[in-house]
Amino acid sequence: MIDAIYDFLGRLGYSHPVHAVLTHVPVGLAIGAFCLAAAALVTKERKFLRSAYHVAVMAFASSFFVALAGIMDWRRFYGGAWLLEIEVKMVLAGLFVVLLLLTLLLGRLQESRPAVMFVFYGLCALNVLGLGFFGGQLVYRGFAPEAPERFRSGRNVFESHCSGCHRRGENIIEPTLPLRSAPQLKNFGDFLAFVRNPRLPDGSIGPMPRFSADRLSDEACRQLYDYLYFAFVTQKRSEGL
Ligand code: HEC
Incomplete structure (x- = not known):
């Protein structure tokens, strides 16, 4: 029924x-x-x-x-x-x-x-x-993975600015470009450059909004990066699970 x-x-x-x-x-x-x-x-x-x-x-x-x-x-x-x-x-x-x-x-x-x-x-x-x-x-719940206290500010930035489109590290608009495996997560410099001026892999402008320094300071981006690195790069499921 x-x-x-x-x-x-x-x-x-x-x-x-x-x-x-x-x-x-x-x-x-x-x-x-x-x-x-x-x-x-x-x-x-x-x-x-x-x-x-x-x-x-x-x-x-x-x-x-x-x-x-x-x-x-x-x-x-x-x-x-x-x-x-x-x-x-x-x-x-x-x-x-x-x-x-x-x-x-x-x-x-x-x-x-x-x-x-x-x-x-x-x-x-x-x-x-x-x-x-x-x-x-x-x-x-679960849009932003839990993390220790020291990542709290970064997690807050992720929740308020990114998790709508990148919940759980996915990408709801371009599913083939998930945040969790993004090449930009390898180092902070690349990450910051991307967040300030996002591009699709072919270099064209995609739907992701730009985050200028007025919206997200370098400091906030650093905290965000540390959180993302912890949540999506270091926190891989351990082998055998
Ligand atoms: C409106 C939805 C939206 C929001 C909000 C958003 N993104 Fe994105 N993101 C996208 C889309 C769509 C792409 C694909 C590239 C593009 O459009 O420029 C993307 C791509 C990315 C990539 C590259 C992924 C890959 O695999 O190549 C990273 C890294 C990223 N976003 C980080 C962030 C961060 C950090 C935030 C928050 C500060 C954020 N995004 C906010 C939609 C969004």
């Missing part, structure tokens, strides 16, 4: 996870409800609490579809494996539904205090941020 849905979507040309697309609905609504509760607190206008309530009802209703899509994606794309992030997301999702239900019940009371509602909507909003964070961890 689940596979039939994905196969159908695939025939329409859509082969990605579904949860990621739908999840913005309850996330946006929960944060919207929190903003309205904050407005009620600041302006002392109760009408904002009513709006927050209605928005939260929509968040509650939509969360079931999104959770279902999450479970479907998990089974389809992760083979139903119990990864830590999945476990945390399941707990947070359950907590979100309970918390939101409680918030809605409180919100129905005429005398509910704006400060109390603000706290409850705040907890719901924090919860969706947590769900988003662990969703991000699930997708992005």
Whole structure:
């Protein structure tokens, strides 16, 4: 049944996870409800609490579809494996539904205090941020291989400037030119020259952006290089594994 849905979507040309697309609905609504509760607190206008309530009802209703899509994606794309992030997301999702239900019940009371509602909507909003964070961890974890503390700055540069295209040392645009086996990693001089003025092997300009000294200082490039060298050149899988 689940596979039939994905196969159908695939025939329409859509082969990605579904949860990621739908999840913005309850996330946006929960944060919207929190903003309205904050407005009620600041302006002392109760009408904002009513709006927050209605928005939260929509968040509650939509969360079931999104959770279902999450479970479907998990089974389809992760083979139903119990990864830590999945476990945390399941707990947070359950907590979100309970918390939101409680918030809605409180919100129905005429005398509910704006400060109390603000706290409850705040907890719901924090919860969706947590769900988003662990969703991000699930997708992005491993884009930048772990490394000892001394490579932290270089790893940060890699994560923020390169790992989108070169996740795990690959190349998502030109798969035959992966970073992990790049000849430019042999020495820092070649690496720096390449990063400042990237070229395809035939010398023509390719899709990789140039990183001028204003964007990445020589110092940052050095740290980046040390990290890449550690992560992709020295950290080869040992023989026999
Ligand atoms: C927008 C995607 C993109 C980003 C961001 C990017 N690259 Fe690239 N990279 C490419 C592409 C595409 C190539 C192929 C050569 C070209 O386009 O000039 C490449 C090639 C390379 C190569 C040579 C690979 C080989 O096997 O010949 C190195 C080294 C490299 N990139 C390092 C980096 C570093 C370091 C960063 C971050 C500072 C970075 N790239 C950011 C897309 C990207």
